[in-house]
Amino acid sequence: MGTTSKPIHFGKRYRLDKPELLAPAGNLEKLKFAIHYGADAVYIGGQKYGLRSNADNFSFEEMREGVEFANQYGAKVFVATNIYAHDEDVDGIEEYLRNLEEAGISAIIVADPTIIEIALRCAPKLEVHLSTQQSTLNWQAVKFWKEEGLPRVVLGRETSLEEIAEIKKNVDVEIEAFIHGAMCSSFSGRCVLSNHFTDRDSNRGGCCQSCRWKYDLFEDARPQAEWISEEEAAEQRVLEQFQLGVNQLPLYEEGDNPFSMGSKDLCMLEAIPDLIEVGIDSFKIEGRMKSIHYVATVVNAYRQAIDSYMADPDNYELKPEWLEELNKAANRPLNTGFFYDTPDQEDHIYEPEDKAVPYDFAGLVLDYDEATGIATVQQRNHFKPGQDIEFFGPNGTFFKQQVGTIWDEEGNELDAARHPLQKIRLKVDQPVRYFDMMRKKNVKAAPKTTVTV
């Protein structure tokens, strides 16, 4: 990763604001985990107008429950309503936004000005944040949106740290930036590969991720598109320019990796000081489709890094174990996107993707008996005696052990935890508490060399 070892200083530091850590929550359970593990705010999708039509999105009832849960932690819930609407979509928006307001949602994330206007008019308690789908990259555009009544802009992922500094210098507005997770390799919103290949509308939530498919790159052998005049064309019969097949040169050889647009995932954990110093107000993690284990692990790592830096900026040091934690949830190699420079060949994925995650979420701690040292765990994946496991939680819980004897609720000894959500008892080496997670090492996963310390 191309991170500098010392933070860049953007002008004189007089006071640092603590940034918001904003996490994705694909459903109610993920919302609870994200917040419990340290997110200051979560963003979710409703049944309509979001860009993840495949996620198991929230009903209004679930939103109310989510908001209630978040309130106990002083956290906020945002809703992504970031489609580019077609005329047929517009009619129901007003009612939908009123329902969000009523459910206690703090803000909506919007790309289409039609939805912005409806929100400002009909649901004034909702803050409106400009979505990254607008690909906003400059301070004048940011200023325009601020004057339209938007207190926050999510910048395009193409913005560098220096550009963000200039935007902050010119406009007094909250800036939200993606700091972790998968990235569109295109300008967000400026890709309709999915529409062309599968008739699925990417800007209304149907994206089929054609950018991660495999392509071959060719070159036309003759200099193409010579702008010849009409007379010349008549002479040459333009058709001769277009000979089928014979003029195509492959720009690859047998055994080469195919061409790909697929980007590595973003990871800015090593750059927390730079992100805070430049004044980004909200650090956003991507991944409404990601697992509970992923969300909890990633939030946990960033929470610790941010808190540690804010507590003592001058003596801050990145802890290697935060990165190790992140790697346990990562399923793609990582990079720093556009923050320091334009991505190059090191930042794209050409090799066949290894989807294996090194660790699996195996159990959720429900209870712990101090007297016996026995924890009750809700089974989330197969595990059995003898396996290497880890426990981790939001308040610094972290230890490794082996699974010893396991029992079901009635005290019957089991050879393996096979049943989803079954309550299992096992002895743990250190105290654990409700909401701590138990993960097991995935023996089949190939070793990853993703983030170097």
Next chain:
Amino acid sequence: MSNKPELLSTASSLEELRVLAEAGADAFLIGEERFGMRLPGDFTLAEIAEAVAYSHDKGKRVYVAVNNLMTNDILAELPAYIEGLRDAGVDGIEFGDPAVLTTVRELAPDLRLHWNAEMTSTNSSTANYWGRKGATRVVLARELNMDEITGMTDKLEVEAQVQVHGMTNIYHSKRRLVQSYMAHQGRQVEGELGLTRGLFLIEAERRDEKFPIYEDSNGTHIMSSEDICILEDLHLLMEAGIHSFKIEGMLKPIAYNVAVVRAYRTAIDAYAANAEEYEFDESWLEEVRELQDPERELSFGFFYKEQVY
């Protein structure tokens, strides 16, 4: 202007502009890469002034694409460029970024503003929103279907422009994807990777579709494997009152663009002369078909396709 719709074409050079003017284009979209996106050729300010002089002399209009996704460093150059365009006498400016809108409103308030956010200009109320901010025209997304387009014109408070012919952009990245791929393979890149290089992608499962790809200072652009051709049903768009029909001439020989302009000119004139009796004539497309790259299908694009999400 009568209620006859405008026939708008791109032009790669002054030479092409003159030839297409002769062939019957009413207006041209030109510009340069620094400020405008995906143009078949670059026009300097001086060339733009020359294009304006020539076009106005023939009763035609010149619009300039200032529709890039603007970064901070371009903002400083923007006022001088807008003033240059104003002084050159251009008829309008195509924009996507609000920074361009505010600059034009401040420095050249008489210039017409055409809102073009490519695949994201998808509904009439957002077009009207930009209309209230000063835009006079919306360039509709090519991913809209015929029912959506014709159903929208009654609600629009601004003019509508629809692309009726040629290729469309389907992917735009700031990344240098061709360069990166070649570097990954350890291959030298010889020469430019721009429009005239003739690079294309083929997806593993669709061997007969060629997607042109090129790089410029705005990043990497991937274009459609087919060319839109809606001439057969142009009357539906004329009935609906679409104000401007755009022909995209990118990556086409001039002779081809001439044939396309002629075909649409014929249809528009025939409809204007007698809408009642108007009937599409297959022979209007003969020359276009003859010059059509046989590896690129002429298609209805998304005009008649159901898209799901």
